[in-house]
Amino acid sequence: MSLQLITQCTPPSTAAVSRETAAVLGGALLGRATAGMTAQWPEQRLATRVFGDSALLGERWLTTLPVSGGESEGIVWRRGGDVLYGVLELDEALFAGEKERTPLQAASEEAYLRIFRLLEAQELPHLWRVWNYLADINGESHGLERYRQFNIGRQDAFLEFSRGATGNVPAACALGLAGGPLSIAFMAGSTPAVAVENPRQVSAYNYPAEYGPRSPTFSRAALVYPPGREILFVSGTASIVGHRTVHPGDVAAQCRESLANIAAVIAEAGRLGRTGAYALGELSYRVYVRDPASQPLIAETLLPLLGPDADIVHVEADICRSDLLLEIEAVASHALEGG
Ligand code: 3EB
Numbered sequence: 001m002s003l004q005l006i007t008q009c010t011p012p013s014t015a016a017v018s019r020e021t022a023a024v025l026g027g028a029l030l031g032r033a034t035a036g037m038t039a040q041w042p043e044q045r046l047a048t049r050v051f052g053d054s055a056l057l058g059e060r061w062l063t064t065l066p067v068s069g070g071e072s073e074g075i076v077w078r079r080g081g082d083v084l085y086g087v088l089e090l091d092e093a094l095f096a097g098e099k100e101r102t103p104l105q106a107a108s109e110e111a112y113l114r115i116f117r118l119l120e121a122q123e124l125p126h127l128w129r130v131w132n133y134l135a136d137i138n139g140e141s142h143g144l145e146r147y148r149q150f151n152i153g154r155q156d157a158f159l160e161f162s163r164g165a166t167g168n169v170p171a172a173c174a175l176g177l178a179g180g181p182l183s184i185a186f187m188a189g190s191t192p193a194v195a196v197e198n199p200r201q202v203s204a205y206n207y208p209a210e211y212g213p214r215s216p217t218f219s220r221a222a223l224v225y226p227p228g229r230e231i232l233f234v235s236g237t238a239s240i241v242g243h244r245t246v247h248p249g250d251v252a253a254q255c256r257e258s259l260a261n262i263a264a265v266i267a268e269a270g271r272l273g274r275t276g277a278y279a280l281g282e283l284s285y286r287v288y289v290r291d292p293a294s295q296p297l298i299a300e301t302l303l304p305l306l307g308p309d310a311d312i313v314h315v316e317a318d319i320c321r322s323d324l325l326l327e328i329e330a331v332a333s334h335a336l337e338g339g
Contacts, residue, residue: 089180
């Protein structure tokens, strides 16, 4: 097992880590009260509500490959073999006062430039999956919604590194939190990801200009290949058909539409991958909920569609269009034959 995701809804402990003498590559810790906790690995800290009894979500990627790590321009990173996980927090206030770019746009561009410089230095150029969080994502400043400012900075960084902002771009999510710095976690490797698109949706990188001056730079899903495994990362998926939001104001319908989109994406992934079909029931889900009051209805709507044993965590976050009430991301993994 070269790379494995462990999810725990308890405070960090060493219990899950000793398994197979694996080392932690990195992870995430979500919850209201995560301040002051420390981890020995790159850990994305997200101060937000996690629904359920423990109110805390700890995720760790374990690796059995030789581990090294460091800090580069504020990015805390580890690599296990040829897979790298890193976390960067940037305070956009440090980028205030420019004429051409808003602070958030400048911080977003800088964050991605730092990531690309690190990946070049480590000779692991292929960005597989990115987790983006920013404060007040639907707020407007400098005449532009903050998510749209983020999109400009992100795309500029891709173009500066001649990476192209369409086609072979990473899987991602981009969510809003109540406060805090721009927080970006990422996974990268030595082999390219296979980008997966959704036949029901316009590719996000081709969204028309009504959603902002620059399109978002992400693919609907990515298939990646650490040694012996195929991992499917399904990007944040919402109630969008074509490029339009559908079912505004109807959280249950948005829930069903999001799952229809995920079903379409994993069907595509099964077609493009090397390990056969993925089933909805085998994925692990993170559901981002805009209005906490709607969480019970979301859980109730997902239950018959995913079954009682599905691995689902609900987290409070703002979605990047103000008419979207939820967004769902997912991950699954298959062994490669002979792997
Ligand atoms: C969408 O489909 C919903 O900007 O990185 C989903 C996943 C969304 C990733 C991103 C945005 C992003 O457009 C929003």
